[in-house]
Amino acid sequence: MSTSLHHRAVEHLGTRIVGGTLPTGHVMLAEHLEEELNVSRSVVREAVRVLQSLGLVETIKRVGIRVLPAHRWNPFDPLVIRWRLAGEARGAQLRSLAELRSAVEPVAAELAAGNAPDALRQELMDISLAMREAGDAGDTARFLELDIRFHALVLSGSGNEMFANLIGQVTETLTGRTVHGLMPEHPQQQALQWHIDVAEAIHAGDGPRAREASDQIMRHTIAELAPIWESQPRVFVPVART
Known part of the structure:
Protein backbone atom coordinates (compact mmCIF):
# COMPACT_ATOMS: atom_id res chain seq x y z
CA MET A 1 0.00 0.00 0.00
CA TRP A 73 -13.35 12.87 18.74
CA ASN A 74 -10.04 12.34 20.52
CA PRO A 75 -9.16 15.96 21.36
CA PHE A 76 -5.63 15.03 22.42
CA ASP A 77 -4.58 13.53 19.10
CA PRO A 78 -2.15 15.79 17.20
CA LEU A 79 -3.94 15.10 13.90
CA VAL A 80 -7.29 16.28 15.26
CA ILE A 81 -5.58 19.35 16.72
CA ARG A 82 -3.91 20.15 13.40
CA TRP A 83 -7.16 19.81 11.47
CA ARG A 84 -9.07 21.97 13.95
CA LEU A 85 -6.38 24.65 13.78
CA ALA A 86 -6.69 24.66 9.98
CA GLY A 87 -10.46 25.22 10.04
CA GLU A 88 -13.11 27.56 11.36
CA ALA A 89 -12.81 26.06 14.86
CA ARG A 90 -9.26 27.42 15.15
CA GLY A 91 -10.17 29.82 17.94
CA ALA A 92 -11.92 27.19 20.04
CA GLN A 93 -9.00 24.80 19.59
CA LEU A 94 -6.48 27.46 20.61
CA ARG A 95 -8.56 28.27 23.68
CA SER A 96 -8.78 24.64 24.77
CA LEU A 97 -5.06 24.13 24.28
CA ALA A 98 -4.09 27.36 26.02
CA GLU A 99 -6.26 26.49 29.01
CA LEU A 100 -4.82 22.97 29.14
CA ARG A 101 -1.28 24.30 28.96
CA SER A 102 -1.96 26.92 31.63
CA ALA A 103 -3.12 24.15 33.96
CA VAL A 104 -0.20 21.81 33.25
CA GLU A 105 2.95 23.69 32.28
CA PRO A 106 3.44 25.79 35.44
CA VAL A 107 3.13 22.62 37.54
CA ALA A 108 5.50 20.81 35.17
CA ALA A 109 8.03 23.64 35.53
CA GLU A 110 7.85 23.43 39.32
CA LEU A 111 8.32 19.67 39.22
CA ALA A 112 11.21 20.00 36.75
CA ALA A 113 12.98 22.31 39.21
CA GLY A 114 12.97 19.47 41.71
CA ASN A 115 13.38 16.47 39.45
CA ALA A 116 15.07 17.26 36.12
CA PRO A 117 18.49 15.73 35.35
CA ASP A 118 21.41 18.15 35.24
CA ALA A 119 21.87 17.78 31.49
CA LEU A 120 18.25 18.75 30.86
CA ARG A 121 18.55 21.80 33.13
CA GLN A 122 21.61 23.00 31.20
CA GLU A 123 20.00 22.38 27.81
CA LEU A 124 16.97 24.38 28.91
CA MET A 125 19.24 27.30 29.82
CA ASP A 126 21.03 27.13 26.47
CA ILE A 127 17.76 26.98 24.54
CA SER A 128 16.19 29.90 26.40
CA LEU A 129 19.15 32.10 25.46
CA ALA A 130 19.09 30.85 21.85
CA MET A 131 15.36 31.70 21.74
CA ARG A 132 16.16 35.29 22.59
CA GLU A 133 18.70 35.46 19.76
CA ALA A 134 16.31 33.91 17.23
CA GLY A 135 13.45 36.13 18.40
CA ASP A 136 15.49 39.30 18.15
CA ALA A 137 16.69 38.28 14.68
CA GLY A 138 13.16 37.53 13.47
CA ASP A 139 14.20 33.97 12.55
CA THR A 140 10.71 32.47 12.79
CA ALA A 141 11.64 28.94 11.73
CA ARG A 142 14.53 28.72 14.18
CA PHE A 143 12.46 30.27 16.97
CA LEU A 144 9.67 27.72 16.43
CA GLU A 145 12.15 24.84 16.59
CA LEU A 146 13.62 26.16 19.84
CA ASP A 147 10.24 27.01 21.36
CA ILE A 148 8.97 23.47 20.77
CA ARG A 149 12.13 22.01 22.28
CA PHE A 150 11.91 24.33 25.30
CA HIS A 151 8.37 23.37 26.25
CA ALA A 152 9.02 19.68 25.50
CA LEU A 153 11.95 19.74 27.92
CA VAL A 154 9.88 21.37 30.65
CA LEU A 155 7.18 18.70 30.31
CA SER A 156 9.74 15.88 30.15
CA GLY A 157 11.80 17.31 32.99
CA SER A 158 8.81 17.16 35.32
CA GLY A 159 9.37 13.42 35.65
CA ASN A 160 5.63 12.92 35.09
CA GLU A 161 5.08 10.62 32.10
CA MET A 162 1.53 11.89 31.60
CA PHE A 163 2.76 15.47 31.31
CA ALA A 164 5.48 14.32 28.91
CA ASN A 165 2.84 12.74 26.68
CA LEU A 166 1.41 16.20 26.02
CA ILE A 167 4.49 17.15 23.99
CA GLY A 168 2.75 16.30 20.70
CA GLN A 169 -0.19 18.55 21.54
CA VAL A 170 2.06 21.47 22.47
CA THR A 171 4.08 20.93 19.28
CA GLU A 172 0.94 21.16 17.13
CA THR A 173 -0.17 24.27 19.01
CA LEU A 174 3.07 26.16 18.49
CA THR A 175 3.41 24.95 14.90
CA GLY A 176 -0.21 25.86 14.11
CA ARG A 177 0.17 29.36 15.52
CA THR A 178 3.24 29.90 13.35
CA VAL A 179 1.77 28.37 10.18
CA HIS A 180 -1.43 30.40 10.48
CA GLY A 181 0.33 33.69 11.19
CA LEU A 182 -0.61 33.94 14.86
CA MET A 183 2.93 34.38 16.20
CA PRO A 184 4.69 37.77 16.10
CA GLU A 185 7.76 38.00 13.89
CA HIS A 186 9.64 39.43 16.87
CA PRO A 187 8.40 38.00 20.20
CA GLN A 188 7.98 40.49 23.02
CA GLN A 189 11.08 40.94 25.14
CA GLN A 190 9.12 40.24 28.31
CA ALA A 191 7.90 36.91 26.94
CA LEU A 192 11.47 35.97 26.01
CA GLN A 193 12.64 36.94 29.49
CA TRP A 194 9.97 34.76 31.11
CA HIS A 195 11.34 31.76 29.20
CA ILE A 196 14.82 32.57 30.51
CA ASP A 197 13.35 32.98 34.02
CA VAL A 198 11.78 29.51 33.79
CA ALA A 199 15.07 27.99 32.67
CA GLU A 200 17.07 29.78 35.36
CA ALA A 201 14.64 28.75 38.10
CA ILE A 202 14.66 25.10 36.98
CA HIS A 203 18.47 25.19 36.73
CA ALA A 204 18.64 26.59 40.29
CA GLY A 205 16.06 24.14 41.65
CA ASP A 206 13.65 26.96 42.56
CA GLY A 207 10.22 25.37 42.06
CA PRO A 208 7.96 28.29 43.07
CA ARG A 209 9.86 30.73 40.82
CA ALA A 210 9.74 28.30 37.90
CA ARG A 211 6.01 27.88 38.35
CA GLU A 212 5.42 31.64 38.55
CA ALA A 213 7.45 32.40 35.42
CA SER A 214 5.71 29.63 33.46
CA ASP A 215 2.34 30.93 34.65
CA GLN A 216 3.29 34.38 33.34
CA ILE A 217 4.04 32.88 29.92
CA MET A 218 0.65 31.22 29.79
CA ARG A 219 -1.25 34.29 31.03
CA HIS A 220 0.45 36.33 28.32
CA THR A 221 -0.42 33.69 25.69
CA ILE A 222 -4.09 33.66 26.70
CA ALA A 223 -4.32 37.47 26.71
CA GLU A 224 -2.68 37.59 23.27
CA LEU A 225 -4.99 34.99 21.70
CA ALA A 226 -8.29 35.73 23.49
CA PRO A 227 -9.67 37.99 20.69
CA ILE A 228 -9.43 35.05 18.26
CA TRP A 229 -11.82 32.85 20.23
CA GLU A 230 -14.27 35.41 21.65
CA SER A 231 -17.15 34.33 19.41
CA GLN A 232 -16.30 30.62 19.31
CA PRO A 233 -18.64 28.23 21.17
CA ARG A 234 -17.31 25.75 23.69
CA VAL A 235 -17.71 21.98 23.34
CA PHE A 236 -19.60 20.43 26.24
CA VAL A 237 -18.93 16.71 26.41
CA PRO A 238 -21.90 14.70 27.75
CA VAL A 239 -21.14 12.92 31.01
CA ALA A 240 -22.33 9.32 31.06
CA ARG A 241 -24.57 8.35 33.96
CA THR A 242 -23.21 5.59 36.18
Missing part, protein backbone atom coordinates in the same frame (compact mmCIF):
# COMPACT_ATOMS: atom_id res chain seq x y z
CA SER A 2 1.34 3.45 -0.90
CA THR A 3 2.02 5.46 2.23
CA SER A 4 1.39 8.70 0.32
CA LEU A 5 -2.02 7.48 -0.88
CA HIS A 6 -2.93 6.40 2.64
CA HIS A 7 -1.80 9.75 4.05
CA ARG A 8 -3.73 11.66 1.38
CA ALA A 9 -6.91 9.71 2.10
CA VAL A 10 -6.64 10.28 5.87
CA GLU A 11 -5.91 14.00 5.41
CA HIS A 12 -8.69 14.47 2.86
CA LEU A 13 -11.36 12.85 4.99
CA GLY A 14 -10.08 14.12 8.33
CA THR A 15 -9.96 17.77 7.30
CA ARG A 16 -13.45 17.58 5.77
CA ILE A 17 -14.95 15.97 8.88
CA VAL A 18 -13.28 18.31 11.36
CA GLY A 19 -13.97 21.29 9.11
CA GLY A 20 -17.68 20.42 8.92
CA THR A 21 -17.87 19.73 5.19
CA LEU A 22 -18.85 16.18 6.17
CA PRO A 23 -21.27 16.90 9.03
CA THR A 24 -22.24 14.76 12.01
CA GLY A 25 -24.39 11.83 10.89
CA HIS A 26 -23.20 11.94 7.28
CA VAL A 27 -22.82 8.43 5.86
CA MET A 28 -20.12 7.50 3.37
CA LEU A 29 -19.79 4.31 1.34
CA ALA A 30 -16.41 2.67 0.82
CA GLU A 31 -17.02 2.22 -2.92
CA HIS A 32 -17.82 5.91 -3.32
CA LEU A 33 -14.65 6.87 -1.45
CA GLU A 34 -12.62 4.62 -3.77
CA GLU A 35 -13.93 6.57 -6.76
CA GLU A 36 -13.68 9.99 -5.12
CA LEU A 37 -10.11 9.52 -3.90
CA ASN A 38 -9.04 7.29 -6.80
CA VAL A 39 -7.53 4.72 -4.44
CA SER A 40 -7.95 1.02 -3.76
CA ARG A 41 -10.36 -0.50 -1.24
CA SER A 42 -7.43 -1.42 1.01
CA VAL A 43 -6.33 2.25 1.19
CA VAL A 44 -9.87 3.30 2.08
CA ARG A 45 -10.10 0.57 4.70
CA GLU A 46 -6.85 1.64 6.38
CA ALA A 47 -7.79 5.32 6.25
CA VAL A 48 -11.13 4.56 7.90
CA ARG A 49 -9.34 2.58 10.62
CA VAL A 50 -7.23 5.65 11.41
CA LEU A 51 -10.31 7.89 11.52
CA GLN A 52 -12.07 5.37 13.77
CA SER A 53 -9.11 5.40 16.16
CA LEU A 54 -9.51 9.19 16.38
CA GLY A 55 -13.23 8.89 17.11
CA LEU A 56 -14.22 10.69 13.91
CA VAL A 57 -16.24 7.88 12.31
CA GLU A 58 -17.86 4.56 13.00
CA THR A 59 -18.64 1.76 10.58
CA ILE A 60 -22.13 0.31 10.61
CA LYS A 61 -22.92 -2.97 8.85
CA ARG A 62 -25.10 -2.58 5.78
CA VAL A 63 -25.19 1.20 6.33
CA GLY A 64 -21.71 2.61 5.78
CA ILE A 65 -19.17 4.88 7.45
CA ARG A 66 -20.91 7.44 9.65
CA VAL A 67 -19.40 10.72 10.86
CA LEU A 68 -19.48 11.10 14.65
CA PRO A 69 -20.12 14.32 16.63
CA ALA A 70 -17.23 16.46 17.88
CA HIS A 71 -17.55 15.32 21.48
CA ARG A 72 -16.64 11.79 20.34
Whole structure:
Protein backbone atom coordinates (compact mmCIF):
# COMPACT_ATOMS: atom_id res chain seq x y z
CA MET A 1 0.00 0.00 0.00
CA SER A 2 1.34 3.45 -0.90
CA THR A 3 2.02 5.46 2.23
CA SER A 4 1.39 8.70 0.32
CA LEU A 5 -2.02 7.48 -0.88
CA HIS A 6 -2.93 6.40 2.64
CA HIS A 7 -1.80 9.75 4.05
CA ARG A 8 -3.73 11.66 1.38
CA ALA A 9 -6.91 9.71 2.10
CA VAL A 10 -6.64 10.28 5.87
CA GLU A 11 -5.91 14.00 5.41
CA HIS A 12 -8.69 14.47 2.86
CA LEU A 13 -11.36 12.85 4.99
CA GLY A 14 -10.08 14.12 8.33
CA THR A 15 -9.96 17.77 7.30
CA ARG A 16 -13.45 17.58 5.77
CA ILE A 17 -14.95 15.97 8.88
CA VAL A 18 -13.28 18.31 11.36
CA GLY A 19 -13.97 21.29 9.11
CA GLY A 20 -17.68 20.42 8.92
CA THR A 21 -17.87 19.73 5.19
CA LEU A 22 -18.85 16.18 6.17
CA PRO A 23 -21.27 16.90 9.03
CA THR A 24 -22.24 14.76 12.01
CA GLY A 25 -24.39 11.83 10.89
CA HIS A 26 -23.20 11.94 7.28
CA VAL A 27 -22.82 8.43 5.86
CA MET A 28 -20.12 7.50 3.37
CA LEU A 29 -19.79 4.31 1.34
CA ALA A 30 -16.41 2.67 0.82
CA GLU A 31 -17.02 2.22 -2.92
CA HIS A 32 -17.82 5.91 -3.32
CA LEU A 33 -14.65 6.87 -1.45
CA GLU A 34 -12.62 4.62 -3.77
CA GLU A 35 -13.93 6.57 -6.76
CA GLU A 36 -13.68 9.99 -5.12
CA LEU A 37 -10.11 9.52 -3.90
CA ASN A 38 -9.04 7.29 -6.80
CA VAL A 39 -7.53 4.72 -4.44
CA SER A 40 -7.95 1.02 -3.76
CA ARG A 41 -10.36 -0.50 -1.24
CA SER A 42 -7.43 -1.42 1.01
CA VAL A 43 -6.33 2.25 1.19
CA VAL A 44 -9.87 3.30 2.08
CA ARG A 45 -10.10 0.57 4.70
CA GLU A 46 -6.85 1.64 6.38
CA ALA A 47 -7.79 5.32 6.25
CA VAL A 48 -11.13 4.56 7.90
CA ARG A 49 -9.34 2.58 10.62
CA VAL A 50 -7.23 5.65 11.41
CA LEU A 51 -10.31 7.89 11.52
CA GLN A 52 -12.07 5.37 13.77
CA SER A 53 -9.11 5.40 16.16
CA LEU A 54 -9.51 9.19 16.38
CA GLY A 55 -13.23 8.89 17.11
CA LEU A 56 -14.22 10.69 13.91
CA VAL A 57 -16.24 7.88 12.31
CA GLU A 58 -17.86 4.56 13.00
CA THR A 59 -18.64 1.76 10.58
CA ILE A 60 -22.13 0.31 10.61
CA LYS A 61 -22.92 -2.97 8.85
CA ARG A 62 -25.10 -2.58 5.78
CA VAL A 63 -25.19 1.20 6.33
CA GLY A 64 -21.71 2.61 5.78
CA ILE A 65 -19.17 4.88 7.45
CA ARG A 66 -20.91 7.44 9.65
CA VAL A 67 -19.40 10.72 10.86
CA LEU A 68 -19.48 11.10 14.65
CA PRO A 69 -20.12 14.32 16.63
CA ALA A 70 -17.23 16.46 17.88
CA HIS A 71 -17.55 15.32 21.48
CA ARG A 72 -16.64 11.79 20.34
CA TRP A 73 -13.35 12.87 18.74
CA ASN A 74 -10.04 12.34 20.52
CA PRO A 75 -9.16 15.96 21.36
CA PHE A 76 -5.63 15.03 22.42
CA ASP A 77 -4.58 13.53 19.10
CA PRO A 78 -2.15 15.79 17.20
CA LEU A 79 -3.94 15.10 13.90
CA VAL A 80 -7.29 16.28 15.26
CA ILE A 81 -5.58 19.35 16.72
CA ARG A 82 -3.91 20.15 13.40
CA TRP A 83 -7.16 19.81 11.47
CA ARG A 84 -9.07 21.97 13.95
CA LEU A 85 -6.38 24.65 13.78
CA ALA A 86 -6.69 24.66 9.98
CA GLY A 87 -10.46 25.22 10.04
CA GLU A 88 -13.11 27.56 11.36
CA ALA A 89 -12.81 26.06 14.86
CA ARG A 90 -9.26 27.42 15.15
CA GLY A 91 -10.17 29.82 17.94
CA ALA A 92 -11.92 27.19 20.04
CA GLN A 93 -9.00 24.80 19.59
CA LEU A 94 -6.48 27.46 20.61
CA ARG A 95 -8.56 28.27 23.68
CA SER A 96 -8.78 24.64 24.77
CA LEU A 97 -5.06 24.13 24.28
CA ALA A 98 -4.09 27.36 26.02
CA GLU A 99 -6.26 26.49 29.01
CA LEU A 100 -4.82 22.97 29.14
CA ARG A 101 -1.28 24.30 28.96
CA SER A 102 -1.96 26.92 31.63
CA ALA A 103 -3.12 24.15 33.96
CA VAL A 104 -0.20 21.81 33.25
CA GLU A 105 2.95 23.69 32.28
CA PRO A 106 3.44 25.79 35.44
CA VAL A 107 3.13 22.62 37.54
CA ALA A 108 5.50 20.81 35.17
CA ALA A 109 8.03 23.64 35.53
CA GLU A 110 7.85 23.43 39.32
CA LEU A 111 8.32 19.67 39.22
CA ALA A 112 11.21 20.00 36.75
CA ALA A 113 12.98 22.31 39.21
CA GLY A 114 12.97 19.47 41.71
CA ASN A 115 13.38 16.47 39.45
CA ALA A 116 15.07 17.26 36.12
CA PRO A 117 18.49 15.73 35.35
CA ASP A 118 21.41 18.15 35.24
CA ALA A 119 21.87 17.78 31.49
CA LEU A 120 18.25 18.75 30.86
CA ARG A 121 18.55 21.80 33.13
CA GLN A 122 21.61 23.00 31.20
CA GLU A 123 20.00 22.38 27.81
CA LEU A 124 16.97 24.38 28.91
CA MET A 125 19.24 27.30 29.82
CA ASP A 126 21.03 27.13 26.47
CA ILE A 127 17.76 26.98 24.54
CA SER A 128 16.19 29.90 26.40
CA LEU A 129 19.15 32.10 25.46
CA ALA A 130 19.09 30.85 21.85
CA MET A 131 15.36 31.70 21.74
CA ARG A 132 16.16 35.29 22.59
CA GLU A 133 18.70 35.46 19.76
CA ALA A 134 16.31 33.91 17.23
CA GLY A 135 13.45 36.13 18.40
CA ASP A 136 15.49 39.30 18.15
CA ALA A 137 16.69 38.28 14.68
CA GLY A 138 13.16 37.53 13.47
CA ASP A 139 14.20 33.97 12.55
CA THR A 140 10.71 32.47 12.79
CA ALA A 141 11.64 28.94 11.73
CA ARG A 142 14.53 28.72 14.18
CA PHE A 143 12.46 30.27 16.97
CA LEU A 144 9.67 27.72 16.43
CA GLU A 145 12.15 24.84 16.59
CA LEU A 146 13.62 26.16 19.84
CA ASP A 147 10.24 27.01 21.36
CA ILE A 148 8.97 23.47 20.77
CA ARG A 149 12.13 22.01 22.28
CA PHE A 150 11.91 24.33 25.30
CA HIS A 151 8.37 23.37 26.25
CA ALA A 152 9.02 19.68 25.50
CA LEU A 153 11.95 19.74 27.92
CA VAL A 154 9.88 21.37 30.65
CA LEU A 155 7.18 18.70 30.31
CA SER A 156 9.74 15.88 30.15
CA GLY A 157 11.80 17.31 32.99
CA SER A 158 8.81 17.16 35.32
CA GLY A 159 9.37 13.42 35.65
CA ASN A 160 5.63 12.92 35.09
CA GLU A 161 5.08 10.62 32.10
CA MET A 162 1.53 11.89 31.60
CA PHE A 163 2.76 15.47 31.31
CA ALA A 164 5.48 14.32 28.91
CA ASN A 165 2.84 12.74 26.68
CA LEU A 166 1.41 16.20 26.02
CA ILE A 167 4.49 17.15 23.99
CA GLY A 168 2.75 16.30 20.70
CA GLN A 169 -0.19 18.55 21.54
CA VAL A 170 2.06 21.47 22.47
CA THR A 171 4.08 20.93 19.28
CA GLU A 172 0.94 21.16 17.13
CA THR A 173 -0.17 24.27 19.01
CA LEU A 174 3.07 26.16 18.49
CA THR A 175 3.41 24.95 14.90
CA GLY A 176 -0.21 25.86 14.11
CA ARG A 177 0.17 29.36 15.52
CA THR A 178 3.24 29.90 13.35
CA VAL A 179 1.77 28.37 10.18
CA HIS A 180 -1.43 30.40 10.48
CA GLY A 181 0.33 33.69 11.19
CA LEU A 182 -0.61 33.94 14.86
CA MET A 183 2.93 34.38 16.20
CA PRO A 184 4.69 37.77 16.10
CA GLU A 185 7.76 38.00 13.89
CA HIS A 186 9.64 39.43 16.87
CA PRO A 187 8.40 38.00 20.20
CA GLN A 188 7.98 40.49 23.02
CA GLN A 189 11.08 40.94 25.14
CA GLN A 190 9.12 40.24 28.31
CA ALA A 191 7.90 36.91 26.94
CA LEU A 192 11.47 35.97 26.01
CA GLN A 193 12.64 36.94 29.49
CA TRP A 194 9.97 34.76 31.11
CA HIS A 195 11.34 31.76 29.20
CA ILE A 196 14.82 32.57 30.51
CA ASP A 197 13.35 32.98 34.02
CA VAL A 198 11.78 29.51 33.79
CA ALA A 199 15.07 27.99 32.67
CA GLU A 200 17.07 29.78 35.36
CA ALA A 201 14.64 28.75 38.10
CA ILE A 202 14.66 25.10 36.98
CA HIS A 203 18.47 25.19 36.73
CA ALA A 204 18.64 26.59 40.29
CA GLY A 205 16.06 24.14 41.65
CA ASP A 206 13.65 26.96 42.56
CA GLY A 207 10.22 25.37 42.06
CA PRO A 208 7.96 28.29 43.07
CA ARG A 209 9.86 30.73 40.82
CA ALA A 210 9.74 28.30 37.90
CA ARG A 211 6.01 27.88 38.35
CA GLU A 212 5.42 31.64 38.55
CA ALA A 213 7.45 32.40 35.42
CA SER A 214 5.71 29.63 33.46
CA ASP A 215 2.34 30.93 34.65
CA GLN A 216 3.29 34.38 33.34
CA ILE A 217 4.04 32.88 29.92
CA MET A 218 0.65 31.22 29.79
CA ARG A 219 -1.25 34.29 31.03
CA HIS A 220 0.45 36.33 28.32
CA THR A 221 -0.42 33.69 25.69
CA ILE A 222 -4.09 33.66 26.70
CA ALA A 223 -4.32 37.47 26.71
CA GLU A 224 -2.68 37.59 23.27
CA LEU A 225 -4.99 34.99 21.70
CA ALA A 226 -8.29 35.73 23.49
CA PRO A 227 -9.67 37.99 20.69
CA ILE A 228 -9.43 35.05 18.26
CA TRP A 229 -11.82 32.85 20.23
CA GLU A 230 -14.27 35.41 21.65
CA SER A 231 -17.15 34.33 19.41
CA GLN A 232 -16.30 30.62 19.31
CA PRO A 233 -18.64 28.23 21.17
CA ARG A 234 -17.31 25.75 23.69
CA VAL A 235 -17.71 21.98 23.34
CA PHE A 236 -19.60 20.43 26.24
CA VAL A 237 -18.93 16.71 26.41
CA PRO A 238 -21.90 14.70 27.75
CA VAL A 239 -21.14 12.92 31.01
CA ALA A 240 -22.33 9.32 31.06
CA ARG A 241 -24.57 8.35 33.96
CA THR A 242 -23.21 5.59 36.18
